[in-house]
Amino acid sequence: MHKVKPEMRVVFTLLLLLFAGFLFLPLIVLLIRSFETDQGYALANYVSVWKERDMIGAIWNSVKVSAVTAFVTTVLGFILAYSIHCTKIYRPIKGVLKTVIIVPMLLPTITYGFAIMYSFGNQGLITKIIGHNLFEIYGFNGLLIGYVIYTLPPAFLLIHNAFGYIDKKFIIVSRLMGDNTVRSFSNTVLRPLAGALGGAFVLSFILSFTDFGIPASVGGTYSVIAAQLYQVMLGSIPDFNQGAVIAVLMLVPAVFGIWLLQYLEKLNFHYDKVTEVELPRHRVRDTGFAVVSSAIVLGMLSIFAVMFIAPFLNSFPYDLTFTFKHFTDVFESSDLTGVYKNSLWVALLTSLFGTLVAYGSALLNVRTKLRARGATDIVSMMTNTVPGMVLGISYLLLFNASSLKGTFTIIVLCNIVHLFTTPYLMAKNSLSKMNPSWETTGELLGDSWFKTIYRVILPNSASTVIEMFSYYFINSMVTISGIIFLVSAHTSVVASKIKELQHFAKFNEIFVLSLLIFFTNLLIKVLCDFLQRRRAAR
Secondary structure, eight states: OOOHHHHHHHHHHHHHHHHHOOOOOHHHHHHHHTEETTTTEOHHHHHHHOOOOOHHHHHHHHHHHHHHHHHHHHHHHHHHHHHSSSOOOOHHHHHHHHHHHHHGSOOOOOHHHHHHHHHHHHTOOHHHSSOOSSSSSSSHHHOOOOHHHHHHHHHHHHHHHHTTTTHHHHHHHHHTTTTTTTHHIIIITTTTHHHHHHHHHHHHHHEEEEEEEHHHHHHTTTTHHHHHHHHHHHSSSSSHHHHHHHHHHHHHHHHHHHHHHHHGGGGGOOOOOOOOOOOOOOHHHHHHHHHHHHHHHHHHHHHGGGTTTTHHHHHHHTTTEOOOOHHEEEEEEEHHHHHHHHHHHOOOOOHHHHHHHHHHHHHHSSOOTTTTHHHHHHHHHHHHOOOHHHHHHHHHHHHSSSSSTHHHHHHHHHHHHHHHHHHHHHHHHHHHHHOOHHHHHHTTTOOOOOIIIIIHHHHHHHHHHHHHHHHHHHHHHOTTTTTTTTTTTTTHHHHHHHHHTTTTTOHHHHHHHHHHHHHHHHHHHHHHHHHHHHHHHH
C-alpha cells in the first residue's frame, strides 16, 4: 500500500474534529448534565427518576411493546425472505414483494399513526369496510401496528441479505438423507440464519424502543420512554437535567443491543462456496407462502391506502365528494410550502456533505496506512448505538446558547452524524474489494493522492456513492427523532410540521405533506436506481 501523505493526515484530522465536536463532546455534556443538581454533581437525578412510577411504567411499556414488535417483525421478515429465496413463487411476484416492502421507509414514522387512525378508527376506511371496530387503536395496539410497519423493512433486508449466503444445496441433501421436514428446515435454514434472525430481533427492538414519531400520533395514554423524554424537554416547564437522565437511560438497551449483535455474529455460518441450486417445486409450500407473503404486504399497504384517498375527498369520511381543494390549500400556503422547501434543502445538504464525510472516512480506513484509522470504526459503532432523540438532546444541551441553535447547520450536522453508520459501511465494503495497488500506481505515474481518488477510485465506486446519497436523502426527509429538539420556526421541516399540525387536527394537510415526502423520496429512489443500473451496464 502507498505511503501516508500529508493530505491524508489533514483530511483525517478534519474528520476527527468533526466527530469530536458533534458526537463525542455532546454525549459527554449529556452525561455530565445528567449528574448535575443544585447541590453539585450527584446521583440524585437518577434516584428521582427511578422513584417516579410514571417513568418506571413508561420504561416497562417500551420494553414490552418493543419486544412483541421485534418478535412479530422477525417472523414476518423471515416469511417474506423465505418466500423469495426458498420457494418457486412466480418471479414477478417476488419482485413486487421486494419492492413494495420498502414503501414505509419513504414516509415519516409520525405519518404511520395517522394512517392507522384513518384506517382503524371509529370512522376509518377499514372499519367502514368491515362494519365494526377491530380493536382500540390508541395505546399498545396502535403502537404495535406502527412499530411493525416501521421495523419490518430493515428487518426483512437484513434477513434477505443473509439468505443470499445460504447454500441451498444442503436443503436438497438433507431431504435425500431422509430428514423429515422439521429437522431439515431447522438444520439447513434456521441454524445458518440464527445470527441474522437474532440481529433482526435486536434491530427491531432498538428501533421501536427509541422511536418518537409513532407514539406521538397513536400513543394515547400508553406512555413510553420516548414520549416521556419529549414531555420533559418540551413541556410547560422543561427539565434539562431530568431529560439528560432519560436520554442516558435510552442508551442502555441500545448499547446492550449492539453488544448482542456482535455476539450473534458468531452464530453465522460461513460456506467456502455458495452453490446456485434451483429448489424443486412444491405446490403446497409455494402456494402457502405466496398467499401469506402477499397477505403481509397487502395488509401493510392497506393501512396506507387511506393516505392516498382522504386528501382527494372533501371531508373524509363524511363528505366523499372528489376535490383538489386540500392540495390547493397546501400549495397556496407559504408556510407549508416553505416547510417542504426546508426539508428538500436539509435533505440535499445532508446527502452531499454526509456522503462526502462517510466516503472520506471509509477511504481513510480501508485504503491508507494511517495509524489511528480504526477510529472511524469506533465512530461508526457509536453512531449506530446512539438513538436520534439522544443525539438531538445532546446537541440541544451543548449548543443551546450558541449561534448554531435553531439553524439549518445544526440540523444537517445532526443528520450526518445520526445516519453515518450505514453509508460508511456501504463505502467501506465497496472500497475494500478494489485493487489495493491503484494508489501506488497513480503515485508512480506522478498523480497526487486526490487525483488518483478522483480519476480511479471514485469512478469504480460510483454506484456505491449513488446508493449512499440516496440513503442520506431519503432518511433526512423522513427523520423526526433526531431533529425534534433542534428545529425552530424558521427551520421547521415537514416531519416536525406534521407534529405541529396534529394539535390543530389538520389531517388533510398532514396527508398532503406526507404524499409530498413520499413522491419526492420515490423520485430520488427511482432516479438513483436508474443511475446505478446505467453504471452497471457500462
